[in-house]
Amino acid sequence: MTDAPADPLVIFTPSGRRGRVPVGTPVLQAARKLGVDLDSVCGGRGICSRCQIAPSFGEFSKHGVVSRPEALSEWNTVEQRYKDKRGLAEGRRLGCQATIQGDVVIDVPPESQVHRQIVRKRAEAREITLDPALRLHFVEVAEPDMHLPSGDLERLCTALEEQWGVSGATAGLPLLHRLQKALREGGWKVTAAVHTPAEGAPPRILEVWPGFRERPVWGAAIDLGSTTIACHLANLQTGEVGASGGVMNPQIRFGEDLMSRVSYSMMNPGGAEEMTAAVRRALAELLAGTAKEAGAEPADILETVIVCNPVMHHLVLGIDPVELGWAPFALATSDAVSCSAAELSLDIHPDAQVYLLPCIAGHVGADAAAVALSESPHTSDDLVLIVDVGTNAEIQLGDRNRVLACSSPTGPAFEGAQISSGQRAADGAVERVRIDPATKAPRFRVIGQEAWSDEAGFDASRITGICGSGIIEAIAEMRLAGIIDEDGVIGSPEQTGSGRCVADGRTWAWVLHDGTAEGGPLVSVTQNDVRAIQLAKAALTAGAQLLMDRMEVETLDRVVLAGAFGAHISPLHALVLGMIPDCAVDKVTSAGNAAGTGARIALLNRGARREIEQVVRRIEKIETAIEPRFQEHFVGAMAIPHKTAPYPELGRVATLPAVSYGGAGGGDAGGGRRRRRRG
């Protein structure tokens, strides 16, 4: 054996991967050899700067090396030119240019990792690993050779294979129309946008740009709701959200709820096509507006994920939703759908790929699948109930062993509709309510003002009505203060000791705020309002109980409230009202717009798509419409919090007065009512 010095030892952090490489090996090459996740779009040409690394110098006893400044090569002209022209942060080097000269510790900062983690704000939520279906690759393509004739596309594919390991790429006709020009404009150097929907799936070249593309490419995550449409535009290379936007769903003019839209389609020849055109136009406008806000062109959007309920799913795809209007609620397709943006007239890049998550059942759509992706009941160690509160509630119950799902027709009361003083959650709406149990005096807060109504600076003239979370808190507080009884009956001033109880026909109403003297609104909670909320919340709880029956469990470990509205519900008040089965109040959390989050996950991580496609197949679907016990649960759940269920966990944190006011519309409230149609 000779005494030749060993090759330098390289240690990458934070991965801890280590190994010896020959002197002069570029850091990028060393990283690839050692399986370290270091990004590159330009393939080591010192153009893209995505391979930035930070050498750490000093003695690292933990790693057993001394890392000296001379362990990396001097700056070469490519690296220096990049720094002069574009700038490089202190301590950063280009991994493709700096070469290894001695033992060294090298840190790969998060933004230089291909599969970087996207940290979610909530502690209980899974992190997202960036792994988009669409990747950019800068390639040098061989020029045509008469002696070895082959097409420009075939030479581009060879370059992608040789320079990036992308094999078997295909392209559609539109790319062929542009390819030859782009290759020649770029001097046989182009940036290719390659879409690979899954590991091992055939890659598709969506676009080629001459030379190295500096501008980001974008992906859109769209939550297409019956009422509103929300869009987040994410940079597909960094995962960062560049802009967000929302518009009303223009289909509202065909019907407020989904079922009335299905009816519109049934009653009006061409009605489905009209609604399809309307929602696609709205999507196109929203995408264009959001792109503008992000400083991008619509054509820079190369990927889109859409989540929505089954009716919106069919309408946006141009499928007549008529079969969703009656039993057995047959979907045209339940699996995930992939198509091109051009097929949906989205006016973004025509070959942008659109992915719709799978539907769980005829009433449990791709939006519920997205919630499942975001909240992962299928990986939960404890038993979790997830309630996505909307006009139609989707309910999921499960843990890593088994997940059940159903939908329940709550109606629009939670969104402030069918409530006497109700309004959408917008400036001026009461959103928080407290009632002093002793004095029965209310205090409240409205959207757009920081101050509570009993605090200095509160402007009462800006009160306009009450929104969904406000009415829930109001009724829950009324129950806590003894203004309504278990059956939801509002007592008289004498019974309740509150002068705010006023006669309203044969029943009583409770006045939260009377601004009529100043020309403002009278914000009160009528007996009918209480009834509407009781019907809505009974549907929710009955659905959840149905799933608990099927799961053969009597208690829940935790509850997640999802949906834009769910995010604003106070867990204590949800329990007092009995919107959900009993649960420890500190185990009731809000996930915000979990469907939208699920869309963003599917946009940024293609593996998540395959995951949810598998998961959805394993979710057991319960059709509430045909479950005889649903009606029984519904009747019990009309009471506040519940007629028969004991709610011991709620009992630990709140005491509900044992009052009973009888009277009209009391005990029989739930029994004789007809079940509302879905929507």
Next chain:
Amino acid sequence: MTDAPADPLVIFTPSGRRGRVPVGTPVLQAARKLGVDLDSVCGGRGICSRCQIAPSFGEFSKHGVVSRPEALSEWNTVEQRYKDKRGLAEGRRLGCQATIQGDVVIDVPPESQVHRQIVRKRAEAREITLDPALRLHFVEVAEPDMHLPSGDLERLCTALEEQWGVSGATAGLPLLHRLQKALREGGWKVTAAVHTPAEGAPPRILEVWPGFRERPVWGAAIDLGSTTIACHLANLQTGEVGASGGVMNPQIRFGEDLMSRVSYSMMNPGGAEEMTAAVRRALAELLAGTAKEAGAEPADILETVIVCNPVMHHLVLGIDPVELGWAPFALATSDAVSCSAAELSLDIHPDAQVYLLPCIAGHVGADAAAVALSESPHTSDDLVLIVDVGTNAEIQLGDRNRVLACSSPTGPAFEGAQISSGQRAADGAVERVRIDPATKAPRFRVIGQEAWSDEAGFDASRITGICGSGIIEAIAEMRLAGIIDEDGVIGSPEQTGSGRCVADGRTWAWVLHDGTAEGGPLVSVTQNDVRAIQLAKAALTAGAQLLMDRMEVETLDRVVLAGAFGAHISPLHALVLGMIPDCAVDKVTSAGNAAGTGARIALLNRGARREIEQVVRRIEKIETAIEPRFQEHFVGAMAIPHKTAPYPELGRVATLPAVSYGGAGGGDAGGGRRRRRRG
């Protein structure tokens, strides 16, 4: 061991497959079990009658069985009803209804085989095995079930898998738009058109029709030439051609030859789009017309194969052909292209799949690939030269070890253009010529008349000109009769002894027919005509010789003349003229429109597509434009038959007079001429 009687023995002919099956097994099921190729679309429901079989009765010592009439079951009601309603030929049974009761010999007639042979007329041609990418499957789809929710598409796919073994089928959005209605109209029984481009490739459902579809589905094989477009419509289930049609390529108004069309695109912004629209419109009209002739709707055409030269290939796909106008003649794509009919605006079934064969090189297109598919040089035991004669000739040389290809710019002379009395091959054109070597008197035949010019009943008033094969025979016969010399110089009446040699400026012309006295045409061969044919044939032979040089061979085993024009060339005259290198005259054959045949093969056998895609990659391409020896060969090949090559095989069957007339345009004919542009 017990003495229980053995299961009946079934012997299928012509396959010879045999085996024992339990008493009561339907013949179709027995066939499947024994691997016998017996067709079925309805899956054994007695609807489609594609599984017809013919039992053979008697003593078969060859098979060692006695086949008795009672070996098949009595007619059941399904089979009897089919016979009463639709008729069944004598001796035929429905394989799905007749069951096996005893030892029996059963013949599967060709039309009941899935992979039936399509016999080609030429003895030397390979048979085609029917194996289309598109198949029809009648399925019963499970109805939707609320307890097990799944989409209609997913249940259709399950049915295809369970009933037909078609797994992993996908569908596009347009099918989803129609699917639910079709399933319900058909009472959950539909016929699905499933396209599987290759064994093991993901199948795609192109269409579903309610119930069992009686009407055939069609495929179109299109030979898209620079001048004419030909279309054959084949029944995809039987392979039979239902109708054929042809139209002129409307792009002729943008330029007669391909290069002038490329120039049009270069000089006129939007010119390429204009030409694309024109040819697509012509294709759509041709397809509609051919469909009508076959008694079909355009929407019944579900598959199309197109073969064409590279410029037409780019134009029909909407790719600007500009790069094909100059070296290095770079194709946008050289591999086979698949797209939908809608993408090409063909106005047939919008989701019909269109397949374009791969291109071999910038000047050797999908038409040459189709010729290779039809003529199979890559499987030939002997060395074959294949010459596809057209405005641009494609030449292939090879055997099972190696195949070479090139193209050569022959110009339009072979098609009668640039010839003083020339015309296209149509009624009235002289197509055959003989000259008596002693008397120098000509006799000839014209298209549209059976009689030769010296026979009773010949009508001289119907002569209009001379077509390509006529001028070739005329010049070859002039050479045999000593009217022209080796250099192509027409001699004087004194030199030749023919009074038909008349002065034409400084040269001589030879009069074939003078109808001027009756107001008819003067059909003569001028010195310029001879020159034009010499230039064209020299290009052909020089290209062939270039390939022979590269292959390092000096003789050919056989020659195939292809192309609509090639079919009409007399082998002897082609040799005398020196259009091809020397070869035994009985080894020179015509393949007719081999490119069109190749298109039909690719249409009817999907394996042939994979085969030609592989073969094309292995073909070695020679670019004549950059081969220095091309010019040398060209000069030698200007002589008739050749200046330097000896043509010993020709010498066995013909003696060429050793005459020499010198004179203007003689010996220097080839040398100083500029090479014409391609087209």
